[in-house]
Amino acid sequence: MANNKVHFIAIGGAVMHNLALALHHKGYLVSGSDDEIFEPSRTRLAAYNLLPAEMGWFPEKITTDLDAVILGMHARNDNPELQKARELGIKIYSFPEYIYEQSKDKQRIVIAGSHGKTTITAMIMHVLKTHKRKFDYLVGAKLDGFETMVQITDDAPIIIIEGDEYLTSPLDLTPKFLHYHHHIGLISGVAWDHINVYPTFEEYVKQFDAFADSTPKGGILIYSESDDLATLVADKPRPDVQAIGYSAPKHEIVNGITYLLTDKGKIELEVFGKHNLKNINAAKNVCLKIGITEAMFYDAIKTFKGAANRLEILGRGKHNVVFKDFAHAPSKLKATSKAVKKQFSDRKLIAVLELHTFSSLNKEFLSQYKDTYKAPDEPIVYFNPETVKHKRLEEITEADIIEAFDNPKLNVFTDSKKLEEFLFSHDWKHSNLLLMSSGNFGGIDLKKLTSHVLNQHA
Incomplete structure (x- = not known):
């Protein structure tokens, strides 16, 4: 099946660009389009000359010699390349198919x-x-x-x-x-x-x-x-x-x-x-x-070290460890924070959860977080009100978060700069830091923060 010709609509997605690379390695002729491509997809596609020359949708890329079009979740139903593929009767697959x-x-x-x-x-x-x-x-x-x-x-x-x-x-x-x-x-x-x-x-x-x-x-x-x-x-x-x-x-x-x-x-x-x-x-x-x-x-x-962003160790010192985890759903939050506290029961645990996903920022869903964040000595929640607006969700307040989590120890931040100041001014003696998010904490430099935590009492 070598030299099959496939085109990706929305090639920049996490799995989509990886499938594109896999087919390229298999000897397929791969092309693709997208309206925005972020890192690391951009660099990885460029390394194999698979990065589209310009962003946008180009129906002229859809030609009768294509064996298949692979459609990403990011593409809309009215996508012009998708419409052209339908017109030409080219086989259209989702990536699971x-x-x-x-x-x-x-x-x-x-x-x-x-x-x-x-x-x-x-x-x-x-x-x-x-x-x-x-x-x-x-x-x-x-x-x-x-x-x-x-x-x-x-x-x-x-x-x-x-x-x-x-x-x-x-x-x-x-x-x-x-x-x-x-x-x-x-x-x-x-x-x-x-x-x-x-x-x-x-x-x-x-x-x-x-x-x-x-x-x-x-x-x-x-x-x-x-x-x-x-x-x-x-x-x-x-x-x-x-x-x-x-x-x-x-x-x-x-x-x-x-x-x-x-x-x-x-x-x-x-x-x-x-x-x-x-x-x-x-x-x-x-x-x-x-x-x-x-x-x-x-x-x-015994030599398995974990997957990226799954209790990933950003840094380990004599008295501290800084972890990063993808946890954001209530069950993941509870399991991850309990695990770190139990593993290092003699250390204080400061945990920061960023509410970033559609579910976690949904006012109706927030009550699912009740009793899930009890393990840390200092539990912190951060969310960006602009992200809530961008997702066109009902406004949520700090009071909504405090009520939903039902945890008197909870600290809530809506400004990443204030969160950063708080973390940098903290005393990290015999304390571990657990960062949980599928986002980026409003752009906080995690490398710099990790270095500060580990070196404060070195």
Whole structure:
């Protein structure tokens, strides 16, 4: 299939540009368009001469010699390139449909769930790579040792896919994970998210039910048995589907290091937290079904350092650690902050959460944060009122945040400069800093902040 010609509408997206790179590496002729492309997509596309010469949509790029057009979620239904592709009768795929098209003859393992799916996918990939197994993949974060977030080859027998429940494309309002047609499916947990597309909790849960129902006869469904909703979804009787539950393994924490207690002895880990321990058992259950033994799994998992932005260590000093995490949904916030506090129980924990996503800035959704931010000694919430306006949401106030979180210790900032001043004037003796956001904290220089925290009492 080399020299196939494909065009990407909205090539700058996180997964879209990675799929473009993967197809380029496979020998395809790749072109693309977008109306804005940010870093790191811009530099990575430019390195392979795939960056569009100018921003915008150009119907003349859509020609009859194209084998496929791949449509990103960022493109609108009235996109002029999309309209031209329809007129010419060119096959149009969303990226999940195209991933399936490219992996029809492979064993497909799909990792789904409201939280933990990137880390579980990354753990499986790390184990397979350690043992030099051939595999393709799609993962939602940049991982050490992997050049791209997508790899598609002709000879890999399996593909490991992080399956997102968000909508597929402007033409297809079903969740992405339904398009992969898994043989082995995993549900790490279910906690309401994406309120903009699933306005009710019931509607959201229904998507995971559909995912579980799509497990084929002879297929496997792995689920977190400590998550009530994942259990409810996975426990439903399904003919000839093997359901396997998992929970956190036995472990101990000694001097800030977590050890797995296994039949093979104590295994020292680079990661920590109950959620990560559960993620390890999730990954182990998948690996055991694809030819990895327990001994092989433990040998590899001890060197797993985590995925980017998932309890990523920005800096470590004698008395402090600065962490950055993607956590923003209530369940992620609770799990991440509890994990850091438990791991370093003798240190003060100052945590900063930026409300940045559509759900987290939605006044109706805010009540979901009640009792999720109790672990830190000093919990802080930052949000930018301009972001709320930009997303065309109802105005929220500091009082709304305080009422929703129901935490008397909570400090709320709406000005990033004041937040920065507060953090720089803080006494960081025997204190850890946890930064949680999918945004950038209003442009605060995190490198400079990390250096200040670590060096203040060095």
